[in-house]
Amino acid sequence: MEGCVHISVQNHDFDITHEQANLLAQNKNIGALVSFTGLCRDESGRLDALEIEHYPGMAEAQIEKIALSAKERFSLDAVRIIHRFGMIKPGENIVLVIAASRHRNAAFEAASFLMDYMKTNAPFWKKEHLKNGASGHWVSSRASDDQAKKRWNEE
Structure with missing residues (x-):
């Protein structure tokens, strides 16, 4: 990864405080x-778990591309993104985005930009x-x- 851009696609959970401290x-x-x-919702009590699949290698590359774009666009000092895959229960973490900059506006905007692009461009699939x-549908x-x-x- 380039400079202060750290991307992880992983099955295990993450600790937000630990990730912030490391950055x-x-x-x-x-x-x-x-x-x-981003957390897994229980969809009004009907959801047991959300299964998230990804395209290994491609998911990391696409997230890194999005992160580098945000870093340049918003003059970020650092970006940390973790996206989980596998079976995720309601209330559990799915995704963490941390945008760090010298000024708050850049960090707020970058975090929003990162999520908007990851929701549409990162190769993840979700099944309820x-x-x-009953087996739910692909979201x-x-x-x-x-x-x-x-x-x-x-x-």
Whole structure:
């Protein structure tokens, strides 16, 4: 990975506090750190687990490309992204995005940009497993995700 861009696609959970501390230990010039954690919802009590699959190698490469774009666009000092795969229970972590910069606006904007692009461009697939034992469906992409990403092209 290039410079202060760290990408991980992993099966095991992550510790947000640990990840933030590691990032800050590497750069004492950071003035703002914005973190986003995406969690598995229980979908009003009907979901037992969400199964996330990815395209190994391609997922990491695509996330790195998005991260490097954000780093340049927002003059970030560091980016840390972790995306999990496998069976994830409601309430568990799915994704962590940390954007670090000298100023808060860049960090806030970058975190939003990173999630908008990862939702639409990173090769992950999600399948619902329902509490009633039925096999759920593969989750389709939403038009709202495409619309959220589109706003970055208009700026």
